[in-house]
Structures are given as C-alpha cells and as structure tokens.
Amino acid sequence: MQVSMTVNGTEVSRDVEPRQLLVHFLRETLGLTGTHWGCDTSNCGTCVVLVDGVPVKSCTQLAAMTAGHEVRTVEGLADGGTLDPVQQGFMEEHGLQCGFCTPGMMLTARALLDRQPHPDETTIREAISGQICRCTGYATIVRSIQWAAAHPAAAPSDQEVRA
Amino acid sequence: MTTVQDRSAMPQEREPNPALSDPDRPIGYGRVQRKEDPRFIRGRGRYLDDIVLPGMLHGAILRSPVAHARLVSVDTTEALAHPKVRAVVTGKDLEGLNLAWAPTLSADVQAVLATDKVRFQGQEVAFVVADDRYAARDALELIDVEYEDLPPVVDARRALDPGAPVIRDDKEGQTDNHVFDWEAGDAAATDAVFARADVVVSEEVVYPRVHPAPMETCGAIADYEPVEGRLTLYETSQAPHAHRTLFAMVAGIPEHKIRVISPDIGGGFGNKVGIYPGYILAVVGSIVTGRPVKWVEDRSENLMSTSFARDYIMRGEVAATREGKILAVRTTVLADHGAFNATAQPTKYPAGFFSIFTGSYDLEAAHCSVTGVYTNKAPGGVAYACSFRVTEAVYLVERMVDVLAAELAMDPAELRLKNFIRPEQFPYRNKTGWEYDSGDYEPAMRMAMDRIGYADLRREQAERRDRGELMGIGVSFFTETVGAGPRKHMDIVGLGMADGAEVRVHPTGKAVVRLSVQTQGQGHETTFAQILAEELGIPPEDIDVVHGDTDNTPFGLGTYGSRSTPVSGGAVALAARKVKDKARLIAAAMLETRPEDLEWEKGRWFVAGDPTVGKTIAEIALGAHGTVALPEGVDGNLDAEVTYDPPNLTFPFGAYICVVDVDPGTGKVHVRRFVAVDDCGTRINPMIVEGQIHGGLADGVGMALMEFIGFDEQGNCLGGSFMDYLIPTAVEVPDWETGYTVTPSPHHPIGAKGIGESATVGSPPAVVNAVVDALAPFGIRHMDMPCTPARVWAAMQGRPTPPV
Amino acid sequence: MQVPAPFDYVRATSVAEALQLLERHGEEARLIAGGHSLLPMMKLRLARPDWIIDINDLDELRHVTVDGGLLRVGALTRHADLLDSEEVGRLFPIVHDAERVIADPVVRNRGTIGGSLAQADPAEDLTTVCDVLRAEVVVAGPAGERTVPMAEFHRGPYETACGQNELLVEVRFPVRAGQGSAYEKVERRVGDWAVAAAGAAVVLADDGTIAEAAVGLTALGLEGLATDAAAALVGQRPGEEAFAAAGRLAAEASAPVEDGRGPVDYKRHLADELTRRVMRTAVARAGALTAVPGG
Structure with missing residues (x-):
C-alpha cells in the first residue's frame, strides 16, 4: 500500500506492506538508520521517534498508521549545521556510551523541553522511564x-568537539 | 638543508604551550569529550543492522519450544515452497558439511543446529534464508518439527542425582551431567584454621542466572565470495581477531581469507564474546545461496539462547576470632553451565578467577571447590561484566563478611577496616595464589564513609527503626583481578591473552593507532588517543584510532574482563615509547647532536641545557619520511608495533555504600543513595571512568533488585522478554555519588588497572547488604537476589527462600 | 525483531465507517487505536487478524469534557491526555494516580482509555478505576449506541460486553461532590504490570462518617467491586480501625494466583495493605474537599 x-x-511516499512497522519504514525503506530497536514487546524505548512532536515507540506503530503525520528522527534533530542543545x-555531560539508546533518549528529551523548558530531576527521570x-x-x-x-x-x- | 632544519635552526622564543597547560583541553590524560560522540548524536553510528550489502538476504532461526526432547523429524517442504525463501538449513544438512557441532570456548562442543536432541528451550533447530526479514519470519511457521519429550534437568542441585536424565549423551563416555571439578587453595590448612576458630558462620548464597542484555542484540552478516574463497563477516563481536581464528578452525576457510569486521557495537557486557550458532549459520547461508546473509536475533532469542551470566550456588563459610579477625574463608560451589559448556574463560580456569573470593582481607587460609554441571538451559556462564567470575567471588565474600558482622554484632564497615590487607603488604600473595599488585584500602573505605556520612546514617537508622521504618545501609569492598593475562598462565582455546597495538606517526605529525580490542561503548577511540597523546604529545584530535577490522589491526584477544586498558593500553604506551625512542635518534640526526644529549618534554625532543633547540614530533616525523640522513639501523618512518604480554594481572578496588528504604507494607526497596569510591590506578579520562562506574552501579541495582532468568519445572525460560527480564530505568536508580583514590599498578606501563567491570562486581553486595540490613529487625541475616517486593516480603515473614 | 503476520489495513474516518468495516470483515478484523496491546501480540503471532481497522482518525472519540454531572471521556483519549487534564485530576484524583503508573510515559502517549478497557487485561488498572467510580461505557453498534454500566461491561479477563461488531466510544464518570478517591499499585519496576493494586472512592457525610464507599482491586482475581469491604466502611468514622476491617474483607474477597510477581499470600496481603492505603488517601482527599468552604 502507498504510505505518505x-x-x-520532507514529504515521503512509499509503497509498503500494510504490516510494516514504522521503525522498519524509517530504517529500511528510507535508510534512516539512526533510529534503532531493542526488543519485541514495547519495553525498551530504543526505537522512540517523535510523531507530531510526541515520543512514540516506532516498533509499536505501523507505518500505515503514521500516514499523514509528521515524524522527527535523530537525523532531524540538528538544524542544518547547528546541533540541538x-x-x-549529551556530548558535554557524557550522556552516551555505546550510543544505541541515545537517539530515542534525545528525542524524548527534546519533546520534554518543548513542553517544559526547566524540568526538575524527578520530572526528567520520569520522562525517560520508558526507555532503557x-x-x-x-x-x-x-x-x-x-x-x-x-x-x-x-x-x-x-565548535562541538574539542577532542 | 631542508626547510625543517633551517627553521629549527632559527633562534626561537620558547612560548608556554597553552594547550599543554589548559586543563579543559588536555593533550594526554584528563576530561576530554569523546571522539565517537559526534556521529552517535547525529544517528550516524554504524551498527550491524544498519549495514546493507547489495543482494543481501535475511536469515531467521527456528528454535526449540521445549527444554529436552528427541528430535524425530524436521520437515521443511512447505517453507521451501514459500516464494521468498532461498534456503532452509537443518542439522542434517550441517552434518553433511561436518558443521552440525562447533567447538566452544571451553573445550566442549555446541550444536549449531540440533541433530539428535534439543537440550534447552530456544536451541537452534533450523535456519531459513529469505528475501526479506518479514518473509524469513513467516517461513519459520511453515517448518514442521516433531519432538519426543524427554524429562528435563532444571534444578542444578539434582543434576548429579543417580538416575538424572543424561543431557549430553552425544559425548562419548559421558554418563552423567558432570562437567568439571576444580579447586584452589589449601583444603587441609583451611580446615585446620576452621577447627580452632572461635566463630564460624555459614550460609548458602545464590547468585542467580542473569543476562547482559545489551540494547543491541547479537547478529552477523556473512558475505562469502566463492571465486577467491573469501569470507567477509560482519559481527557484533567483542573479539574480532579471536573470532577470525576460530572461524578458520571451525569452517575450514583459511584464516588469511577471512575478514571479520566488528562495526559500532550497541553494548556488549560480555554477551558478544562467544561465537553463536547464528553467526555460523549466516556463513552457511551465504555459502549456500551465494549472496550476503544477515542474521540479527530478536530480544527473546538474545535472552533465551545467548550467554547468560552467573548461576552459582555457593556455600560460604568464614572463620574468625571473637574480636573480629577473619582467619579463613572456604566455599563449595555448584555451577550451572547449561546444556553446553560454552563459557569464555582462560583454559586453566574453568571457574574463571573465582579464587579471588578471599577478597580484600589478610587471611591465614582459604579454599574453594567448584563443580560444574549440565542442565537443560541455555549455555554460557561468564558474561555480564563479571571479570571472569570475580563478580560471584566478591558477592560471596562481601555477603559473608556481613553475615559475620551480624554474628559478632559488629559494624560491617569496622569489621572490614579491621581485616584489610595493609598497604605495606603489597605486592600481596593471597592464599589461592594471586599476587595483588598494589592497594591502599583504608583511605578508600574512609572516603566512602565520609562521603555518605556513615555515622549520621547509622544514627538515623536507629531512630527510624524505633518508628518501625526499615532503612538499610549496605557496605561492600571489592578487589578485582583483571587485565588477563600473562601468556605463561592464560590462554583461551590455546591463544595467549596478549594484545597488539600499532602506532604510525604520519609525515605531517598526525597519527593512527590500531588496536586489537573492540569498544562496545567504552570510548576506546578517545581513551587510546589520549594514551598516545600523553606519551607523544600529539593532540587527541590528531590521532585516529582504528579497531574492529581484522584486516586493519594487529592480532589480539579483544575486549572483556576489563582488559582493554590494562592489556591494549599497555601495548599502546609501549609502542608510543618505541616511537619516542626512535624519534630521539632521528631528532639527534636532525639537530646534529648525540641522542643522549636530548631531553624529552611532551611532544618534543630538545637539547639538554638549551631548550630553544629541539624538534617536535611533527618535525621529526617529516624528517623521518623526508631526506634527513638517518642513523645506521634506523628506517625511514615513525612507526612501531607492540604485542603486550602483561607480567601480572591488575587489581582495581573500591568501597561502595548503599542506603535503601524498604516499604514495610509492600516489601518494595527504594535505593536512596549510593556512594562509590573506586581506585583503578591511573585515570586516563575521568569522565569516561565515571561513566563506566555509573553503568556498572545500575547493573548492580538491577541484579540485586530485579534482573533474573528463571525457569519453570519443564525448563521453560521465564525471563525471555523485556516484559519479564526487568532492567532498571532512570526511576529505580539514584544519582550516583562517586569518589576516587589513585594507587597505580606498579607493573603496568602507565599504572592503569582497568575500570569496565568494577562497579558491576562491587555494587550487588552493597545493595543486598543494605536490604538485609534493613530487614535486621526481622532476624534476617541473608536473602538472595533478586530482592523483588514479593521476595523481600517473604523474607520479612521468615521465608527468605533462594530464587532457584 | 519479531514482526506481525500479513494482514490488510484500512483506516476508518468515522464511527459509522468503523462499524461498517467491522460488519464487513467480521471475526477476522481487529480495531487498532494505541496498538500497545495488539501489536506485541501480533508480533508474537498470538494474534493474527486478517484486517486491521485503524480508528486513530476518529477525532470525535478524543475528548475530555464535563457535561452536567458527567465527565465524558472519548474512548480514543490517550492516557497522556487524561494526565494532562487538570480537571480530571481535580474531580477524580484516582484517575491521575492510576494513569501515572500505567505502562510508561511513551506508551501513555499512544495507549487509550478505550483500548485499556476493551482489552480487559486482568492486570489492567483503568477497569478498577472505572468500577470504583461507577462509570458507564457507551458502546456503538449496528443498532445504535447503548450505555453499559461498568459492572456489566467487564465480564472477566479479556472479556467485555463489547461485541465483535461494536465499538467502545465513550466512558462516562458521574461527578460526585465531596468525593475523594485514590489508587495505589505495587509494581516490580516502572512500566511493569501490577503485582497488585487497589482503588477506592469515598464520600463523607456531614458528621464526618463515611457515607459512600467503593473499593476495587487489580490483578487480584476479583471481578467487580469489593462490596463487603465497602459495606463495612459505610457509616463508620474514618480511621485505622475501619480501614483495617475493609482491608481484611478486601483480602478475603481477593482470589490471586501465584506468578512471577509473587505468591498468593503476598498478593492477598497486598489486597489488605493497599486497600487500607487507598482508603486513607481517599478519605484525606474527601476531607480536604469538605473542609474547604464551598468545596
């Protein structure tokens, strides 16, 4: 089926199987491999992307269900050459090591700060508690x-990297 | 003659180099942002499943739904008829290729695909190769397998019962489920000390089965080129060189025609050390179809079939005087190795380095004996950041010291302080044969106690107890043995545990360092650049770190057991020093002076007594590759290669204190605070060191409170998804409070000891000790992990039952 | 990664169309809203519908309004929407208590109240909340809409009064002046299903005694309300004695089963413990309301 x-x-339109998961649409159909996946049961949150600005587990949404909506992935975080804060x-404070959960964590953080520019520590911890x-x-x-x-x-x- | 010489001959004002004095931008050790981060934060990492090769097919594995059964038949007819299926491989097919069984890392064999029986739930039965991953999954449902159920062996305690079903009837002469017996220390001397001790405490301590569960599951892409017979194998591997050698031995493809590429790895923690059947099946799939084949396991496959960790049932005993002097420790261990003995450990150490169970204490005697058994569970054993079973050893001794403290009614911190190996005793030979390289334990312990406000917390605890509140303070002090290891003692499947490093300084003074170890998030690209920077004065940003590709890196055994910095770090430092020595000869030629008249400052050789006259590494590099008349025996480059054979292991240590509150009505444990004081010797990048510690602390909270791979009586895995295998989120862990002391390793080139696993090793006993301390009003002296609400509540009712 | 078996997908643009599609595709069709129960089941291939009818475009089912004496919540209202609604938190603090511990924050962005109630998982929280608040659900079908009291809607684990050709469209909560309510859950970790949970709602009489009470349990094998516990509370002066009696009766009414989250005696203990806790909180909240002039 055609999904747009x-x-x-960027507006994209592709012919996909109705059963294709959004995470596979992004990674395989569009080649946006910055979105990762880590489980089968919607528990790990590795695959989080923003749909209409809201964090969503892209392994638990069909590409077809996303048609007509706006998706933002880690590849869309930086504004041209300018990194998102x-x-x-994450670089300044060593918020990543292997980098696998990082895209999902950053997108949830972006959505949180858009709603609440100065969250306290408890609020931050709760906001990322769906992601391992x-x-x-x-x-x-x-x-x-x-x-x-x-x-x-x-x-x-x-100016982002000094070493 | 050359420009370089002319320029250096000019008198120069020596200006202080701001780069060298700027703590925010160190050339060498210090807090530096990671070189790998810019690609990761843009989603431009390149993990295995991101790789797409032209014409690539997708594999999926059909797995056994039962724990123990005879394989009657495997019918693949319908699957083969699926329009998108390119191949279906069964155990019978592999038998024809002599590939049905593969050697494990522990002198056993493991079925690649089952032929005779299935021996654990989740075992590999058939492999489908299809055009896309969805079709491969669909085709699994079209394979018809007939099983004839056999009684499973689930409880390790019953594995050696007479009449227990024999799991490994494939092994000639195997008539029971016994794998090995191993011991260390002096049994008679230990028994003698126990016989005369005032006080003996004894407890059964279970370290249950857990799983490393890195966020990226395991996988491989095999690309076999039939004309030249070349195999390119992309793998989620912590040890690409060792894998290549083993593939050459297993698959019969000559080693020089195998290239193993380990791309960015989404966490390993030991899970990506072994060679799994899926990797071999990807290779078979590629050979059979003539196309690249990708196989990536799903989360259930990861949790149910790849290397688990721990599963030690330990009887611990401590002998002491009434005044609290610990005299001896002895233990007997029943080790559940699952259906195949596939643990990854040095050959002579079937129980890993468990014999470090003497801990941080000066003992008169110690003895352990370990018996390994087969059960109908997934194979494995080490893994999950355990430093070759140091995790189990530290947990045992640190739990037992708390049991002793309870028996003696002594403060557990004071009891530890009383028994530490004293600084003047180092190097210290313990009673099981380890030589602890260096240590100064009391300052670390005192620092942790100060940081957390130990005395105040004990007062608060007493007040809360009076009000019926359950607050616990848990102390642990660990000593690890890592950085395996000296080749005279240690090998894995015959490969000595050395690692190589190759340094090249390019003509413009930029450099590349090539490593045999493989990062899984530890930040090697930064840390190893910093080691080279410290040695040669080349800024880290001018150094490229190459790893994860056997075609481009020197041989070595890889990253696990906290060995990258102790082993490869030593190799890099020594290679850098070779470069530096050579640079001195070339600089002398350039300056027309004698090498012995030159002195070194970071990045530069200069004339002793005249610091204005000298040559930087960049100038020397250009000279080496240029037209400078080189001294006799010096060739025209600034390169060096070293394979480092460590003279001993390194012994990081630390003091951890955890504070918990237990809800008396529900048994729910809340970790309120956690202080960790670590000593890993020289700290290369404190930011990365702290990060390694933080991660391990969360592991420890996870294992202590929730992580658990359980089985029912039929051998069904009860922890086979993230719905049941619980890993802490940001809500279950506190903001870590860390401190450090620095006691360099005297035998290591840069004094570094390794930090990757310290916190995973040291934190579980701190958390469990805190929970048990909280439950002291109920007369509880021990409970096993995981301290889930239900299990804590049961302990409060006087039923602290083991998890297995 | 596990993936669903093939199916056909169709998106409904109105309730009427969704009902037509259900009628047309019959037993082999499943509605999808948040998808966080259905899609994992489909990946495990425990559910294999031939048709997926996507109702996410039915904006008319996504609303939170107070209408007369009723709070009306559209079935497609996301958990996050309920948490965002200050009015819901003010009128029914139990809803916010429960919503804060349903799954995790990312799942709550997609999961819906209708989906939770229709899935009827025995460890699902909102069924208890709706029971306690004596909610009604509105079910649309070929013959039009019907209103079903919660007690009749929920028929047991994974079983509701909503037929295959019907669609849950709204949940209605009667607003009670002076009502205090609370929910508490024990979970092994954030995002885990309940080990056990309890919910309560109370209204206090002018003399401070308990005029009305409702107690419900989650994941404890009790269908519907703990009526004996509630009966024991009515007419009593709120306090530990009354709460303990209610807790004991709730525990007696529970019928938990042992699983990885705990043994039977622990869960029965939690029925008691959590009943007492939610009663304390609910009474305190009701008391705070009646203490405020005009409140």
Whole structure:
C-alpha cells in the first residue's frame, strides 16, 4: 500500500506492506538508520521517534498508521549545521556510551523541553522511564538534559568537539 | 638543508604551550569529550543492522519450544515452497558439511543446529534464508518439527542425582551431567584454621542466572565470495581477531581469507564474546545461496539462547576470632553451565578467577571447590561484566563478611577496616595464589564513609527503626583481578591473552593507532588517543584510532574482563615509547647532536641545557619520511608495533555504600543513595571512568533488585522478554555519588588497572547488604537476589527462600 | 525483531465507517487505536487478524469534557491526555494516580482509555478505576449506541460486553461532590504490570462518617467491586480501625494466583495493605474537599 508522511520536514511516499512497522519504514525503506530497536514487546524505548512532536515507540506503530503525520528522527534533530542543545548536552555531560539508546533518549528529551523548558530531576527521570539504557546508569543522561535546559540556544556544530 | 632544519635552526622564543597547560583541553590524560560522540548524536553510528550489502538476504532461526526432547523429524517442504525463501538449513544438512557441532570456548562442543536432541528451550533447530526479514519470519511457521519429550534437568542441585536424565549423551563416555571439578587453595590448612576458630558462620548464597542484555542484540552478516574463497563477516563481536581464528578452525576457510569486521557495537557486557550458532549459520547461508546473509536475533532469542551470566550456588563459610579477625574463608560451589559448556574463560580456569573470593582481607587460609554441571538451559556462564567470575567471588565474600558482622554484632564497615590487607603488604600473595599488585584500602573505605556520612546514617537508622521504618545501609569492598593475562598462565582455546597495538606517526605529525580490542561503548577511540597523546604529545584530535577490522589491526584477544586498558593500553604506551625512542635518534640526526644529549618534554625532543633547540614530533616525523640522513639501523618512518604480554594481572578496588528504604507494607526497596569510591590506578579520562562506574552501579541495582532468568519445572525460560527480564530505568536508580583514590599498578606501563567491570562486581553486595540490613529487625541475616517486593516480603515473614 | 503476520489495513474516518468495516470483515478484523496491546501480540503471532481497522482518525472519540454531572471521556483519549487534564485530576484524583503508573510515559502517549478497557487485561488498572467510580461505557453498534454500566461491561479477563461488531466510544464518570478517591499499585519496576493494586472512592457525610464507599482491586482475581469491604466502611468514622476491617474483607474477597510477581499470600496481603492505603488517601482527599468552604 502507498504510505505518505512527513519525515524530518520532507514529504515521503512509499509503497509498503500494510504490516510494516514504522521503525522498519524509517530504517529500511528510507535508510534512516539512526533510529534503532531493542526488543519485541514495547519495553525498551530504543526505537522512540517523535510523531507530531510526541515520543512514540516506532516498533509499536505501523507505518500505515503514521500516514499523514509528521515524524522527527535523530537525523532531524540538528538544524542544518547547528546541533540541538540536547545533542550538545549529551556530548558535554557524557550522556552516551555505546550510543544505541541515545537517539530515542534525545528525542524524548527534546519533546520534554518543548513542553517544559526547566524540568526538575524527578520530572526528567520520569520522562525517560520508558526507555532503557544499559551503559550510563542514567545520571549523565539526566545531566545532559539539564545541560540542554540551561543552554537553550543552539550551538554551531563546528565548535562541538574539542577532542 | 631542508626547510625543517633551517627553521629549527632559527633562534626561537620558547612560548608556554597553552594547550599543554589548559586543563579543559588536555593533550594526554584528563576530561576530554569523546571522539565517537559526534556521529552517535547525529544517528550516524554504524551498527550491524544498519549495514546493507547489495543482494543481501535475511536469515531467521527456528528454535526449540521445549527444554529436552528427541528430535524425530524436521520437515521443511512447505517453507521451501514459500516464494521468498532461498534456503532452509537443518542439522542434517550441517552434518553433511561436518558443521552440525562447533567447538566452544571451553573445550566442549555446541550444536549449531540440533541433530539428535534439543537440550534447552530456544536451541537452534533450523535456519531459513529469505528475501526479506518479514518473509524469513513467516517461513519459520511453515517448518514442521516433531519432538519426543524427554524429562528435563532444571534444578542444578539434582543434576548429579543417580538416575538424572543424561543431557549430553552425544559425548562419548559421558554418563552423567558432570562437567568439571576444580579447586584452589589449601583444603587441609583451611580446615585446620576452621577447627580452632572461635566463630564460624555459614550460609548458602545464590547468585542467580542473569543476562547482559545489551540494547543491541547479537547478529552477523556473512558475505562469502566463492571465486577467491573469501569470507567477509560482519559481527557484533567483542573479539574480532579471536573470532577470525576460530572461524578458520571451525569452517575450514583459511584464516588469511577471512575478514571479520566488528562495526559500532550497541553494548556488549560480555554477551558478544562467544561465537553463536547464528553467526555460523549466516556463513552457511551465504555459502549456500551465494549472496550476503544477515542474521540479527530478536530480544527473546538474545535472552533465551545467548550467554547468560552467573548461576552459582555457593556455600560460604568464614572463620574468625571473637574480636573480629577473619582467619579463613572456604566455599563449595555448584555451577550451572547449561546444556553446553560454552563459557569464555582462560583454559586453566574453568571457574574463571573465582579464587579471588578471599577478597580484600589478610587471611591465614582459604579454599574453594567448584563443580560444574549440565542442565537443560541455555549455555554460557561468564558474561555480564563479571571479570571472569570475580563478580560471584566478591558477592560471596562481601555477603559473608556481613553475615559475620551480624554474628559478632559488629559494624560491617569496622569489621572490614579491621581485616584489610595493609598497604605495606603489597605486592600481596593471597592464599589461592594471586599476587595483588598494589592497594591502599583504608583511605578508600574512609572516603566512602565520609562521603555518605556513615555515622549520621547509622544514627538515623536507629531512630527510624524505633518508628518501625526499615532503612538499610549496605557496605561492600571489592578487589578485582583483571587485565588477563600473562601468556605463561592464560590462554583461551590455546591463544595467549596478549594484545597488539600499532602506532604510525604520519609525515605531517598526525597519527593512527590500531588496536586489537573492540569498544562496545567504552570510548576506546578517545581513551587510546589520549594514551598516545600523553606519551607523544600529539593532540587527541590528531590521532585516529582504528579497531574492529581484522584486516586493519594487529592480532589480539579483544575486549572483556576489563582488559582493554590494562592489556591494549599497555601495548599502546609501549609502542608510543618505541616511537619516542626512535624519534630521539632521528631528532639527534636532525639537530646534529648525540641522542643522549636530548631531553624529552611532551611532544618534543630538545637539547639538554638549551631548550630553544629541539624538534617536535611533527618535525621529526617529516624528517623521518623526508631526506634527513638517518642513523645506521634506523628506517625511514615513525612507526612501531607492540604485542603486550602483561607480567601480572591488575587489581582495581573500591568501597561502595548503599542506603535503601524498604516499604514495610509492600516489601518494595527504594535505593536512596549510593556512594562509590573506586581506585583503578591511573585515570586516563575521568569522565569516561565515571561513566563506566555509573553503568556498572545500575547493573548492580538491577541484579540485586530485579534482573533474573528463571525457569519453570519443564525448563521453560521465564525471563525471555523485556516484559519479564526487568532492567532498571532512570526511576529505580539514584544519582550516583562517586569518589576516587589513585594507587597505580606498579607493573603496568602507565599504572592503569582497568575500570569496565568494577562497579558491576562491587555494587550487588552493597545493595543486598543494605536490604538485609534493613530487614535486621526481622532476624534476617541473608536473602538472595533478586530482592523483588514479593521476595523481600517473604523474607520479612521468615521465608527468605533462594530464587532457584 | 519479531514482526506481525500479513494482514490488510484500512483506516476508518468515522464511527459509522468503523462499524461498517467491522460488519464487513467480521471475526477476522481487529480495531487498532494505541496498538500497545495488539501489536506485541501480533508480533508474537498470538494474534493474527486478517484486517486491521485503524480508528486513530476518529477525532470525535478524543475528548475530555464535563457535561452536567458527567465527565465524558472519548474512548480514543490517550492516557497522556487524561494526565494532562487538570480537571480530571481535580474531580477524580484516582484517575491521575492510576494513569501515572500505567505502562510508561511513551506508551501513555499512544495507549487509550478505550483500548485499556476493551482489552480487559486482568492486570489492567483503568477497569478498577472505572468500577470504583461507577462509570458507564457507551458502546456503538449496528443498532445504535447503548450505555453499559461498568459492572456489566467487564465480564472477566479479556472479556467485555463489547461485541465483535461494536465499538467502545465513550466512558462516562458521574461527578460526585465531596468525593475523594485514590489508587495505589505495587509494581516490580516502572512500566511493569501490577503485582497488585487497589482503588477506592469515598464520600463523607456531614458528621464526618463515611457515607459512600467503593473499593476495587487489580490483578487480584476479583471481578467487580469489593462490596463487603465497602459495606463495612459505610457509616463508620474514618480511621485505622475501619480501614483495617475493609482491608481484611478486601483480602478475603481477593482470589490471586501465584506468578512471577509473587505468591498468593503476598498478593492477598497486598489486597489488605493497599486497600487500607487507598482508603486513607481517599478519605484525606474527601476531607480536604469538605473542609474547604464551598468545596
């Protein structure tokens, strides 16, 4: 069936099986492999993307169900060459190690900060509690999101790495 | 003659190098942002399932629904008729290729696809190769398998009963479920000490089966090129070189025609050390179809069939004086190895480094004996950041010291302080033969107690107990043995546990370092650049770190057991020093002076007594590759290669204190605070070190409170999805409070000891000790993990039952 | 990754169309809203519908309004919508208590109240909440709409009064002045199904005694309300003695089964413990309302 949606600001239209999961539509049909997956039971949150600005587990939504909606993935976080403060925060505060859960975590963080620019630690922890990170123990993810809250202006990406 | 020489000959004002003095931008050790992060935060990592090769097909594995059964028939007719199916492989097909069984890392064999019997739920039975992953899954349902049920062996305690079903009847001469017996220490001397001790405490301590469950599951893409007979194998592997050698041995493809590429790895924790049947099946699939074949397991496959961890049933005993001097520790262990002995450990160590169970204490005697058994469960054993069973050892001794403290009515922190190996005793030879390289335990313990406010917490606890509230304070102190290991003692399937590093300084002064180890998130691209930067003064951003491709890196055994920094880190430092030594010879030639007249400062050789005259590494590199007249025996490059054979293991340590509150009405445990003071010797990048610790602390909370792979009486796995295998979220863990001391390893080139697994090893006893401490008013002295609400409540009712 | 077996997909644009589609495709069709119960079952191939009817476009089913004495919640209202509604939290704090512990925040962005009630998982929280609040559900079918009291709607684990050719369209909660309510759940970890949970709603009389009470249990094998526990509370002065009696009766009414979350005696203990806790909270909330002039 033909499925059309907006992904990272671009209208896309593809012929897919009705059963195709959104995560596979993004990763395989569109080649946007920044969205990962980690389970079969909607528990791990690795596959989180924003649909109409809201964090959604893309393994538990059909591509067909997403037709007509706006999807934002990690590839759409940076604004051109300018990183989102959340991306910057994750680098500053070591909010990632293997990087596998990171795209989902960052997108949830973005949605949280859009709703609530200055969340407290408890609010941040609750917001990311549908997503599992096996590397960081979460404290640095919390700090990364706090960093982003404290630095709402985006930083140019050519200054992002010092080492 | 050359420009370089001319320029250096010019008198120069020596300006302080801001880069060297700027703590925010260290050239060498210090907090530096990670070089790998820019790609990950943009979603531009390249993990296995991101890779798409032209013409690639997809594989899926049909697995056994039962734990123990005779395989009567496998009918693939309908699956083969599926329009998108390209091949279906069964155990019978593999028998014809002599590939039905593969050697494990522990001198056993494991079925690639079942031929005679299935021996655990989730075992591989057939492999489908199809055009896409959805079709491959559909075709699994079209395979008809007939099983004839056999009674399973689920309880390891019953595995050696006379009359227990023999699981491994495939092994010639195997008439029971016994795998091995192993012991360490002096049994007679230990018994003698126990016989005269004032106090003996004894407890059965179970470290239940858990799973590393990295967020990325395991997988492989095999691309076999039939004309030249070349295999390119993309794998989620922590040990690409070891895998290549083993594939050469197993598959009969010559080693020089195999290239193993381990791309970005979404977490490993030991889960990606072994060679799983799925990897071999991807290779078979590619050979059979002539096209690349991708196989990626789903989460249930990961949890039900790949390397689990722990599963040790331990009887621990401690002998002490009434004043609290610990005299001896002894233990007998029943080790559940599952259906195949597929643990990854050094050959002479079937129980890994469990004999470090003497802990951080100066003992008179110690002894352990370990018996391994087969059961109808998934194979494995080590894995999940355990440092080769140091996790079990530390858990046992740290739990038992708390049991002793309860018996003696002593404070558990004070009891530990009383028994530590003293700083002047290092290097310390323990009673099971380890030589602890360095340590200074008391300052770490005191720091942890200060940080958490230990005395105040004990007062608060007393007040709360008076009000009927359940608050617990748990202490643990661990010593690890990591960085395996000296080749005279240690090998895995005959491969010595050394690692290589190759350094090249390019003509423009930029450098590349090639590693045999493989990061799974530990930040090797940053840490190893920093080691080279520290040694040569080349900024980390000018250093490329290459790893994960056997074609481009030197041989070595890979990343597990916290060995990357201790082993490969040593290799990089020594290779850098070779480069530095060579640079001195070339610089002397360039400066027309004698090498012994040159002195080193970070990044530069200069003339002793005249610091304005010198050559930077970049200048020397250009000189080496240029037209400088090189001294006799010096060739024209600035490269070096080292294979590092560590003289000993390293012994990181730490003091952990955890505070919990237990809801008396529900048994729910809340981790209120956690202080971790670690000593891993030299700290290369404190940010990365802390990150490693944080992750391990969350692991520890997970195992202590919720992670558990259980089985029912039929051998059905009860932890086969993330609905049942619970991993902590951000809500269940506290904000970690960390501190550190630095006691460098005296034998290591840079004094580093490794940090990857310290917290996973050290934190579970801190959490469990805290829970048990909270339950002290109920007369509880021990309860086993996982401390779920129901199990804690049962303990409060006087029923602290083991989980298995 | 596990994937569903093949099916055909159709998107309904109105309730009437959804009903026609259900009629047309019969037993082999399943409605999908949030999808967080259905899709995992389909991936495990425990559910294999031939047709998926997507009702996510039915905006008329996504609303939270107070209409006279009723709070009307459209069946397609997401859990997150309910949590976002201050009015829901003010009128029915039990709903917010429960919503905060249903699945996890990302799942709550998709999961719907109608989906939860229609799935009728025995460990599902909103059934208890609706029982306790004496909600009614509106079911649309070929013959038009009918209103079903919660007690009749929920028929047991995975079983409701909603027929294959029907669609749950709205949940209606009677607004009671002075009502206090609360929900508490024990879970092994955030996002896990309940080990056990309890909910309660009370109205206090002018003299401070309990005028009305309702107690419900989740994942404890009790269908419908714990009527004996509630009866024991009515007319009593709120306090530990009354709550303990209610807790004991709730535990007696429970019929839990042992599973990975705990043994029977623990769960029965939780029926008692959690009943007492939710009664304390519900009474405190009701008391706070009556203490405020005009409240």
